[in-house]
Every structure is written in C-alpha cells, then in structure tokens.
Amino acid sequence: MGRRVVSSGGEASATASRRASIVGVGETRYAKWGGITEASEYQLAVQSVLAALDDAGLSVDDVDGLASFADDRNEATFLAADLGIPELRYATMSWLPGGGGACAAVSNAATAVETGQAEVVVVYRSLCQGQFRRFGRGPGNAAPKPRPETRPAPRPGVRRARSLLEAHVAFTMPFGMFGPPIAYAMVTKRHMHRFGTTTEQLGAVAVTTRAHAARNPRAIMGERTMTMDDYLASRMVSDPFRLFDCCLESDGACAVVVTTPERAADTRRGGVTILASAQGTLRGFGHGQYSNVSMPDDDYASAGARQVAARLWGRAGVGPGDVDVAEIYDHFTGLVLLSLEDFGFCGRGEGGPFAASGAMSWPDGSIPTNTHGGSLSEAYVHGLNHVVEGVRQLRGDSTCQVEGAQTCLVTSAAGVPTSALVLART
Amino acid sequence: MGRRVVSSGGEASATASRRASIVGVGETRYAKWGGITEASEYQLAVQSVLAALDDAGLSVDDVDGLASFADDRNEATFLAADLGIPELRYATMSWLPGGGGACAAVSNAATAVETGQAEVVVVYRSLCQGQFRRFGRGPGNAAPKPRPETRPAPRPGVRRARSLLEAHVAFTMPFGMFGPPIAYAMVTKRHMHRFGTTTEQLGAVAVTTRAHAARNPRAIMGERTMTMDDYLASRMVSDPFRLFDCCLESDGACAVVVTTPERAADTRRGGVTILASAQGTLRGFGHGQYSNVSMPDDDYASAGARQVAARLWGRAGVGPGDVDVAEIYDHFTGLVLLSLEDFGFCGRGEGGPFAASGAMSWPDGSIPTNTHGGSLSEAYVHGLNHVVEGVRQLRGDSTCQVEGAQTCLVTSAAGVPTSALVLART
Numbered sequence: 001m002g003r004r005v006v007s008s009g010g011e012a013s014a015t016a017s018r019r020a021s022i023v024g025v026g027e028t029r030y031a032k033w034g035g036i037t038e039a040s041e042y043q044l045a046v047q048s049v050l051a052a053l054d055d056a057g058l059s060v061d062d063v064d065g066l067a068s069f070a071d072d073r074n075e076a077t078f079l080a081a082d083l084g085i086p087e088l089r090y091a092t093m094s095w096l097p098g099g100g101g102a103c104a105a106v107s108n109a110a111t112a113v114e115t116g117q118a119e120v121v122v123v124y125r126s127l128c129q130g131q132f133r134r135f136g137r138g139p140g141n142a143a144p145k146p147r148p149e150t151r152p153a154p155r156p157g158v159r160r161a162r163s164l165l166e167a168h169v170a171f172t173m174p175f176g177m178f179g180p181p182i183a184y185a186m187v188t189k190r191h192m193h194r195f196g197t198t199t200e201q202l203g204a205v206a207v208t209t210r211a212h213a214a215r216n217p218r219a220i221m222g223e224r225t226m227t228m229d230d231y232l233a234s235r236m237v238s239d240p241f242r243l244f245d246c247c248l249e250s251d252g253a254c255a256v257v258v259t260t261p262e263r264a265a266d267t268r269r270g271g272v273t274i275l276a277s278a279q280g281t282l283r284g285f286g287h288g289q290y291s292n293v294s295m296p297d298d299d300y301a302s303a304g305a306r307q308v309a310a311r312l313w314g315r316a317g318v319g320p321g322d323v324d325v326a327e328i329y330d331h332f333t334g335l336v337l338l339s340l341e342d343f344g345f346c347g348r349g350e351g352g353p354f355a356a357s358g359a360m361s362w363p364d365g366s367i368p369t370n371t372h373g374g375s376l377s378e379a380y381v382h383g384l385n386h387v388v389e390g391v392r393q394l395r396g397d398s399t400c401q402v403e404g405a406q407t408c409l410v411t412s413a414a415g416v417p418t419s420a421l422v423l424a425r426t
Numbered sequence: 427m428g429r430r431v432v433s434s435g436g437e438a439s440a441t442a443s444r445r446a447s448i449v450g451v452g453e454t455r456y457a458k459w460g461g462i463t464e465a466s467e468y469q470l471a472v473q474s475v476l477a478a479l480d481d482a483g484l485s486v487d488d489v490d491g492l493a494s495f496a497d498d499r500n501e502a503t504f505l506a507a508d509l510g511i512p513e514l515r516y517a518t519m520s521w522l523p524g525g526g527g528a529c530a531a532v533s534n535a536a537t538a539v540e541t542g543q544a545e546v547v548v549v550y551r552s553l554c555q556g557q558f559r560r561f562g563r564g565p566g567n568a569a570p571k572p573r574p575e576t577r578p579a580p581r582p583g584v585r586r587a588r589s590l591l592e593a594h595v596a597f598t599m600p601f602g603m604f605g606p607p608i609a610y611a612m613v614t615k616r617h618m619h620r621f622g623t624t625t626e627q628l629g630a631v632a633v634t635t636r637a638h639a640a641r642n643p644r645a646i647m648g649e650r651t652m653t654m655d656d657y658l659a660s661r662m663v664s665d666p667f668r669l670f671d672c673c674l675e676s677d678g679a680c681a682v683v684v685t686t687p688e689r690a691a692d693t694r695r696g697g698v699t700i701l702a703s704a705q706g707t708l709r710g711f712g713h714g715q716y717s718n719v720s721m722p723d724d725d726y727a728s729a730g731a732r733q734v735a736a737r738l739w740g741r742a743g744v745g746p747g748d749v750d751v752a753e754i755y756d757h758f759t760g761l762v763l764l765s766l767e768d769f770g771f772c773g774r775g776e777g778g779p780f781a782a783s784g785a786m787s788w789p790d791g792s793i794p795t796n797t798h799g800g801s802l803s804e805a806y807v808h809g810l811n812h813v814v815e816g817v818r819q820l821r822g823d824s825t826c827q828v829e830g831a832q833t834c835l836v837t838s839a840a841g842v843p844t845s846a847l848v849l850a851r852t
Contacts, residue, residue, distance in 0.1 A: 088707050089705055117705065277543070280490075
C-alpha cells in the first residue's frame with residue numbers, strides 16, 4: 001500500500017514555534033533491565049547531559065535550563081547543583097505521563113527559549129528499570145501505587161476524595177486489568193475487531209523495527225535478528241501481544257540540547273529546527289485508556305492524538321505528506337498503527353495494511369519509521385531517544401539515514417496525554 | 427528611612443513577557459494546621475481552580491492548561507480528568523522548590539500562553555500540612571527524605587552516587603541543622619552580624635504584616651493583633667527567630683487563571699498584565715542555603731535573588747522605583763529584609779532600618795508590602811497567595827488597597843532557587 005495522506009493540516013495558529021533549535025544529542029550506553037550496575041540512574045542522567053553538550057560543542061557553563069517529564073526521579077535542581085550550572089533559569093517537568101511527555105519536555109524547553117526565559121535548555125531522561133521497578137508489573141501483593149491525595153495517609157477524620165480515575169480502576173482491576181500490556185492489548189484487540197487488523201500486521205511493526213536496529217550499534221537488540229516466524233513463535237504476553245510486541249525493559253539515559261537559532265549557528269553540529277510542537281489529551285482520556293474503557297469507540301481504539309496532530313500540522317505549516325521520516329512512540333506494536341492513523345499517514349483503520357505494505361521500512365518505505373530501532377529494539381527511555389534519532393536523521397548521521405531528509409515527525413506515547421514535534425533541517 | 431532605589435534595571439532583554447494576563451483568582455478558606463478536615467488537599471485544589479475560574483467568569487470548558495510547582499502532590503493530569511477539562515494542552519510543574527516556584531509556575535503558564543501552546547492555564551497550589559507532614563520538622567528518628575538516586579533502594583551491586591548536596595548535609599546535620607527555621611536563622615544571624623540588623627527590625631516585619639492581616643477576612647491571624655511587645659515576648663524557636671518570625675503552618679489552596687490579552691478583555695474582571703517574569707538561582711546555591719554554607723558571604727547572607735531581580739527589571743522595563751506595592755515571600759521575617767535588598771528597594775545591609783522606618787506599612791509606607799498578611803499572617807500556600815494579592819491590588823480590591831496601584835512586584839522564596847513577577851494594571 002502506498003502512502004496515503006489523509007490529513008494535510010489542522011487548525012491554524014499564528015504563533016508557530018519556529019525559533020528554537022536542537023543542537024546536541026547524547027546518550028549513555030543502553031542495556032537490558034539490570035544491565036547497568038556501574039552507575040546509578042542519577043549518574044546516568046548527568047552523563048547524558050554532558051554527552052549532549054559535548055556533541056553540541058557546548059559546556060555546562062552555557063546551560064541555564066533543564067527540562068524533563070513526569071515521574072522523573074532525577075530532580076533538575078539537584079542535577080544543576082551537581083553539574084555546576086552557573087545559574088539555572090528554567091527547570092520544568094511536564095506533567096504528561098512518562099511515555100507521553102518526551103516531546104512535551106522538548107516543547108517546554110522551546111517555549112522557554114522562544115520567550116527568553118532561558119537560552120540553553122537540556123532535556124534529559126534517565127530510566128533504569130533495573131535499579132527501581134519494572135514498568136508494566138501489576139501491584140501484586142505489594143501496596144498499590146499511592147494516589148496524590150493518599151500519600152502519605154491523611155490524618156484520621158479527614159474525608160478522602162477518590163478521584164474519578166480511581167473509580168475506573170475499581171471497574172477494571174477486578175477483571176485483571178493490571179498494567180500497560182493488558183490495557184493496550186484491549187485497545188489493540190478492539191482495533192483488530194473493528195478493522196480486521198491481523199497478528200501479522202502487528203508483527204510487521206516488530207520485524208521492521210528490529211531490522212532498523214540491526215544497523216544501530218547503540219541498539220540493545222542490534223545483534224538479535226527477527227523474522228516473522230520468530231515473531232509468531234514468541235510467547236504470548238497478553239493477547240494479542242506477544243513478547244516481541246512489547247517494548248524493551250532497559251537501563252540508560254539520553255538528552256538533547258535546545259537553544260536559539262542564533263546560538264545554534266555557532267555550535268559544532270549546527271541546529272535542527274523545532275518547527276512545531278503540540279501537547280494534549282482527549283476529553284475523558286484522563287491519565288490514559290486504562291482509566292476509561294467507556295470512551296467512544298473512535299477514541300478508545302485510537303492513539304488519542306487526533307487533536308494533537310491537528311494542532312501540530314497547523315502550527316508546522318506542513319502535513320504528513322511533507323514528512324520524510326517518522327519516529328513513533330512504540331511501547332506496543334499496535335499503538336504504532338494507531339499513531340500512524342491519528343497523524344494522517346493512512347486512513348482510519350488502515351494502519352495494519354499500511355505497516356504490512358512495508359511503508360515503515362528503511363530505505364524503501366514511503367515513510368521510514370523508527371529508524372533507530374525504537375523502544376522495541378533500541379532502548380526504552382520513554383521516547384526521548386526518538387527525539388535523538390529525529391535529530392540525527394536531519395543532521396544526516398542516522399545509521400538508517402533517509403537520503404536528504406528535511407522533515408521528521410516525532411511522537412510520544414499513544415493512549416495517554418501525549419505530545420509531538422515536527423523537526424526540520426535548518 | 428525613605429525609599430531608596432538602588433538598582434533601576436538589569437540586563438536588557440528583547441523578549442519581554444508582555445502578552446499574558448491574569449484574569450481570575452480564587453482560594454478555599456484558610457485554616458491553621460489541621461483545621462480543614464471536611465475536604466482533602468486534592469479536593470481543595472479542585473475547589474480553588476473552580477473558584478478562580480468563577481472569579482474570571484470562565485468555566486472548566488475554557489481551560490486547556492494547568493501549572494504548578496515542585497513537590498505538588500496533586501498531579502495536573504488527574505485534576506484535568508476530575509475537573510472534566512475538554513483537552514489538556516499544557517500541564518507543567520516548575521521544578522523550583524516549593525517556596526521558590528509560585529512565580530515560576532505563573533511564568534511557565536505565561537510562556538505557554540505567549541507561544542500558543544495553550545490559551546487558558548490555571549496555576550494552583552493546595553497545601554494541607556495538617557493532612558500530610560509539617561514542613562520544617564527535622565527527620566528525627568524517622569527515615570530521612572529519600573534522594574532522587576535512592577528511592578526506592580537500588581538493587582544490590584549498583585554503585586550509588588551521592589550528590590554534592592547530600593555531602594553538604596553531612597557537614598551541617600551533625601551540628602543540628604535540621605529544617606528551614608534553623609538554616610534561615612543562620613543566614614539571618616549572619617546578616618545581623620555584618621550589618622547590625624536588630625531583633626526589633628525583624629519584629630517590624632512581623633508586626634506590619636499582622637496589621638495588614640487584621641483587615642483581611644481570609645487571614646488566619648486576622649483577629650490576632652500583635653504589638654512589638656507581643657512579638658518580643660514570643661518564644662524563641664531558633665535564634666534569632668521567635669515564633670512570630672516564622673510563617674504559619676496551615677491548610678488551604680489558591681489558584682490564578684492566566685490567558686491571552688484578547689481573552690482577558692472578555693472576562694468578568696478584565697486582566698492584570700504579567701509584565702515580566704524571571705526564574706533562577708545563584709551558582710553554588712543548589713537546592714538552597716541549607717546545602718552550602720561555604721558560599722561567599724554576599725551570596726550566603728542574601729536572598730540569592732540578585733540575578734533574578736536584574737533580569738526581571740530588565741525585562742519589565744521598570745525598576746523598583748516604579749513599583750507601587752510588593753508581595754514578598756515571607757517564610758521568615760529576616761528573609762523579607764534580604765529580598766527587599768536584592769530587589770533594590772534599599773541598599774545592601776539596609777533592610778533592617780528600611781523595615782523599621784515603616785516603609786512596608788499600608789497605607790503610608792513608601793512600598794506597602796504583603797498587604798494580605800503574607801505567609802506570616804494570612805496563610806502558607808507556598809506564596810501563590812502573594813500572586814493572588816498582587817492581582818487584587820491591581821484590580822483595586824485588596825483589603826489594604828494601595829490607592830491607584832499600577833505596578834506590583836511579587837517574589838517567591840528567598841534562599842532557594844526562586845522566581846519573581848512584575849504585574850501591571852492593564
């Protein structure tokens with residue numbers, strides 16, 4: 001199936017984010033869950049910031065801002081002190097959930113730079129599941145994750161509000177709905193039911209992404225090739241998700257440096273322009289599809305990103321037909337299909353055939369996708385590595401380089417409050 | 427002592443924050459520690475958002491952004507779902523520490539509005555010390571507050587990085603340096619030693635602020651008058667701080683609504699312009715003076731806000747001489763003096779005589795300060811109530827209204843990474 005551009009724009013905006021640039025990217029080594037023991041997650045955050053600055057030819061003395069996103073254990077004010085940043089003028093965490101927030105953090109850094117709050121903002125993510133807890137595990141016999149209003153326990157006599165989100169959990173957990181693989185399996189199953197999406201179409205995402213990883217020396221799964229037969233033989237985790245439908249559980253950190261175009265012109269590698277950014281969530285989406293299985297079907301079995309996509313294309317002044325390469329958040333294969341639909345690369349319900357047609361493949365697909373290997377095969381760093389790869393593509397130094405790439409879409413997680421960027425060669 | 431303007435500006439900036447407005451303010455009732463049991467802290471956050479929207483004549487359907495600041499237990503994505511916000515397009519937490527972050531949160535909301543990321547952003551703070559823990563208590567026999575890299579415990583074999591900030595604690599805690607009252611007592615004592623600042627000058631801050639609270643029906647201490655004799659008779663907490671040098675410990679929440687000037691023109695009360703904002707911290711200041719008693723004396727015995735002040739005045743295009751009223755973060759009386767110095771209302775070391783001269787008093791002082799009663803006498807909501815009061819002054823409905831007030835300075839906490847705003851009558 002060829003590339004079909006369904007949406008070419010959205011609501012117009014007079015205030016496009018055209019002025020900030022990404023001038024450096026860096027990462028620590030990536031390893032499977034528990035594979036990094038020589039440094040703490042916090043140390044890796046520091047290392048990734050230094051690596052990104054070095055890539056840009058900048059030093060800590062140039063930095064005046066730090067940005068990250070939800071649930072970051074590595075607080076910016078501590079990092080600033082330990083790095084020796086002369087004056088921290090901006091330190092912000094997007095509240096969009098882990099997977100949904102990487103592009104939002106870059107967006108926030110861009111708004112800080114555009115409004116003059118700061119000049120050089122480093123966006124970072126360090127994530128060592130091996131040093132803390134693995135995502136996607138249900139609470140089991142352990143205490144459930146505390147909710148905002150219940151940590152620590154209120155004093156006796158204080159009436160405790162239960163959020164609507166907690167109420168939803170009460171209707172889903174008794175039926176075994178623990179953690180992302182199960183919740184997103186439901187969403188994907190619904191898409192299969194409605195549109196005839198097949199297991200092999202999910203497998204096409206996994207196999208294509210693994211093939212890209214094979215060229216990337218940073219990819220954790222770089223030396224583990226995967227055929228469709230390998231995919232089909234992998235064990236079932238949560239129907240329809242097999243092991244290879246699920247992202248890695250890994251240790252590592254990465255960072256990107258955002259600054260003004262003026263400063264960008266003086267950096268070692270030059271800048272990649274942040275053409276537009278958008279953040280958002282559908283009504284009723286709450287903290288994600290976990291929370292609300294009663295949503296309308298077209299919202300439920302979607303990436304929940306249609307409104308973000310419309311704003312993004314409107315601000316960027318380009319549409320999916322103008323994009324040369326895409327880095328799509330891939331916690332689960334099925335959600336990549338839904339994101340491709342929401343962002344207009346194919347029609348509603350056509351994600352499966354689109355992926356199976358080879359559209360995502362490098363170098364010959366119509367929209368090479370996750371050219372670093374993504375969360376499925378490079379590393380799971382909550383998608384900030386997707387931003388890193390987008391920058392590499394536009395600088396011309398990806399290991400699956402799309403010839404002459406001028407424009408790249410980067411998305412954060414489908415199925416939760418999310419965000420996205422359009423990056424452009426300067 | 428008359429008003430002496432020492433600094434009239436700072437570094438210039440081409441990107442002043444002139445475009446966002448505050449169109450609504452609201453709060454729940456305020457009560458002393460443990461005084462609110464009918465609602466949880468989370469519920470109060472929701473109530474304060476609704477109150478601020480009602481003040482503006484807006485509804486939840488108008489809101490597309492939420493902003494708060496560090497260590498907020500009440501996560502924006504949960505609030506958005508529970509409030510029923512149609513689409514949350516911006517949800518950000520400033521990482522500046524509690525006291526330092528209120529103005530930063532408003533600043534972030536303004537940058538979101540200015541860059542078109544969102545159109546109506548509500549900034550909120552709910553703080554019920556009675557439902558959680560009281561600030562300013564040392565760890566005692568309980569486990570110390572976990573650090574980023576140690577929560578929860580890393581797996582065995584993982585080398586744990588200790589941040590420089592932790593190292594500092596090792597040099598201060600053994601000498602009894604537990605919590606803010608002790609740390610800030612040291613800072614204030616140093617100021618007294620160097621400049622001859624007196625107990626009565628500290629008392630002038632407490633007594634003046636209490637007098638303002640007496641006119642404010644929201645103020646927790648509104649009916650408790652205080653004379654200088656009362657102040658001098660109050661028990662010593664941490665020399666030189668008596669009980670009445672320390673802010674309240676309280677329960678309550680407040681919120682402000684930030685939007686575009688175009689939207690502001692259509693709101694019930696009109697808008698107050700955010701003329702400029704700035705955030706920052708001095709080199710080596712780290713997470714605050716707690717962490718670094720080895721700073722140069724002029725940094726240590728200061729509010730640590732000189733660079734923020736310079737940037738703020740530069741962006742605003744006005745200086746301290748142009749300000750009609752000031753809302754200065756007052757966790758401790760001594761730090762108000764240091765802030766007045768750093769922001770240029772008096773010379774270095776002159777904060778004490780300046781306060782004792784009556785400069786801060788309404789209505790006759792040269793710069794009426796904390797006209798709501800501040801954290802010392804209205805409520806301790808991490809200083810977002812100071813922003814609320816600044817807005818009231820410029821709308822003409824403060825209970826200590828400064829006649830014809832056109833321009834207001836609002837600051838966040840001295841002694842930690844901090845932030846500040848200049849507000850102006852539209």
